Amino acid sequence: MGSTDDQYRKFANLTFDDFRRMAQDESLSSYEKTGSPDSYRKGKEEFTFQSILSNLPLLNEQGKTVLEVGPGCSDLPRMVINLCRERHHKLLLVDSEEMLANLPDENFIQKFPAYFPQCEPLFRDFAGKVQIMIAYSVLHYVFVEGNVWDFLDRSLELLAEGGEMLIGDIPNVSKRRRFFSSLRGVKFHQQFMNTQDLPEVQFNRLERHKIDDSVILGLMMRARNQGFDAYVLPQPPDLPMANRREDVLIRRP
Numbered sequence: 348m349g350s351t352d353d354q355y356r357k358f359a360n361l362t363f364d365d366f367r368r369m370a371q372d373e374s375l376s377s378y379e380k381t382g383s384p385d386s387y388r389k390g391k392e393e394f395t396f397q398s399i400l401s402n403l404p405l406l407n408e409q410g411k412t413v414l415e416v417g418p419g420c421s422d423l424p425r426m427v428i429n430l431c432r433e434r435h436h437k438l439l440l441v442d443s444e445e446m447l448a449n450l451p452d453e454n455f456i457q458k459f460p461a462y463f464p465q466c467e468p469l470f471r472d473f474a475g476k477v478q479i480m481i482a483y484s485v486l487h488y489v490f491v492e493g494n495v496w497d498f499l500d501r502s503l504e505l506l507a508e509g510g511e512m513l514i515g516d517i518p519n520v521s522k523r524r525r526f527f528s529s530l531r532g533v534k535f536h537q538q539f540m541n542t543q544d545l546p547e548v549q550f551n552r553l554e555r556h557k558i559d560d561s562v563i564l565g566l567m568m569r570a571r572n573q574g575f576d577a578y579v580l581p582q583p584p585d586l587p588m589a590n591r592r593e594d595v596l597i598r599r600p
């Protein structure tokens with residue numbers, strides 16, 4: 348068994364088909380099926396859920412249409428499901444058939460087995476009608492194997508007036524570099540890795556397949572240019588990756 352970082356690396360660079368396969372692997376925990384070592388998620392998803400709730404205040408209202416893209420199958424989507432039941436929201440879920448099969452079927456839930464946005468039934472029935480959209484810890488996979496611009500543009504097509512969308516838990520390599528070149532970042536690395544070595548940080552270097560500030564800010568600009576408000580939000584410090592990840596909130600005025 349290696350360090351937590353080694354365990355995390357085991358889950359790096361996953362494709363939609365990898366998740367599909369992992370969703371059916373009974374030797375994996377529900378956290379591992381969704382691409383995280385237990386140490387990063389077990390007992391911590393309540394903090395993530397609270398952060399999602401505070402960023403999407405419409406979730407606390409009643410009778411909305413909520414879409415979650417890439418819910419996975421750990422505790423987090425079950426918290427979303429419980430909230431939607433309590434608040435009488437309609438819940439639309441888009442993920443692979445295999446992943447969705449791990450989540451309960453209830454009358455307020457509509458499952459769309461698909462690779463978003465390649466999901467015409469969803470667009471046919473819900474364009475302009477989704478009041479709350481969540482895509483948590485999904486964008487970096489789309490960045491590698493899909494098209495983040497299409498992901499964004501088509502998401503915006505779904506949002507109702509006043510609707511809000513959280514693209515959460517985006518690993519930003521620029522933020523990571525800033526952190527690990529700070530004194531606090533160096534101390535964090537040394538404690539976490541139990542070493543006196545300095546973390547390796549290189550500026551002015553393109554890291555293939557990694558989201559950086561240019562992508563985050565580009566997404567915001569693109570949403571704003573289409574008439575939406577868009578903001579970058581820090582994660583609360585109790586989230587396990589808050590020092591290198593951030594969230595994007597988009598609102599249709």
Ligand SMILES: C[S@@+](CC[C@H](N)C(=O)[O-])C[C@H]1O[C@@H](n2cnc3c(N)ncnc32)[C@H](O)[C@@H]1O
Binds near residue numbers: 363367381462483493
């Ligand atoms: C890292 S998991 C995150 C799960 C959950 N949102 C969470 O934070 O616990 C990524 C999930 O997104 C799904 N996924 C990746 N790309 C997707 C896409 N384009 N459309 C729908 N689901 C996608 C994967 O199958 C997987 O369930």
